[in-house]
Amino acid sequence: LHVAFLDVDTQVDFVEPHGALPARGAERIKPNLARLVELARERRIPLVSTVDAHAPDDPEFAVFGPHCVRGTSGQRKLSETLAPGAAFVPSARSTDLPDPRERQVVLEKQVLSILGNANADAVLRATEATQFYVFGLVTEVCVKLAAEALIQRGYRVAIVEDAIAPLEAAAGERAFAELRAKGARTVRTADVGAELAAVEGVA
Numbered sequence: 146l147h148v149a150f151l152d153v154d155t156q157v158d159f160v161e162p163h164g165a166l167p168a169r170g171a172e173r174i175k176p177n178l179a180r181l182v183e184l185a186r187e188r189r190i191p192l193v194s195t196v197d198a199h200a201p202d203d204p205e206f207a208v209f210g211p212h213c214v215r216g217t218s219g220q221r222k223l224s225e226t227l228a229p230g231a232a233f234v235p236s237a238r239s240t241d242l243p244d245p246r247e248r249q250v251v252l253e254k255q256v257l258s259i260l261g262n263a264n265a266d267a268v269l270r271a272t273e274a275t276q277f278y279v280f281g282l283v284t285e286v287c288v289k290l291a292a293e294a295l296i297q298r299g300y301r302v303a304i305v306e307d308a309i310a311p312l313e314a315a316a317g318e319r320a321f322a323e324l325r326a327k328g329a330r331t332v333r334t335a336d337v338g339a340e341l342a343a344v345e346g347v348a
């Protein structure tokens with residue numbers, strides 16, 4: 146298919162109203178997140194995820210406040226976006242990486258960008274995808290940076306607009322517009338399945 150999914154930081158602290166850094170309306174996108182992960186399983190689409198995994202004194206907290214501290218309940222990945230057999234990959238470079246065509250690969254990171262995990266490029270390449278559907282939290286920070294990293298590497302990017310949420314509405318809209326200007330396409334969750342079916346029909 147040459148298509149893969151990138152699920153960004155769908156963690157309790159960013160999604161649940163009681164979380165440390167909840168995105169606006171994030172709770173409402175949970176059914177769409179669940180649907181996308183289910184689609185990945187049904188159609189055997191590679192699913193790459195990122196999670197924040199911070200130390201209690203991470204310098205990033207000066208900007209965003211404490212969130213996703215390793216081992217806390219807020220750092221947990223949503224059950225909706227965690228497939229059975231998922232493999233968590235620490236951010237230090239490894240030569241023994243799980244295959245994203247066989248199981249969900251969850252890249253841990255301590256910084257905003259997916260590239261903060263030294264294995265990100267190897268895992269993205271191993272999907273054999275040329276196009277990524279991107280969704281998760283939060284629109285104007287980690288989703289934007291992840292989409293930009295993909296675009297810079299020549300991947301085609303589709304942002305699933307009803308499966309993302311911003312910290313701040315206006316900033317989210319600006320990020321969304323910037324990504325479109327850089328070549329990202331936007332789709333809705335309901336369209337992703339139809340698109341995949343169409344691609345499969347041709348392949």
Ligand SMILES: [Zn+2]
Binds near residue numbers: 197213256257
């Ligand atoms: Zn963080």
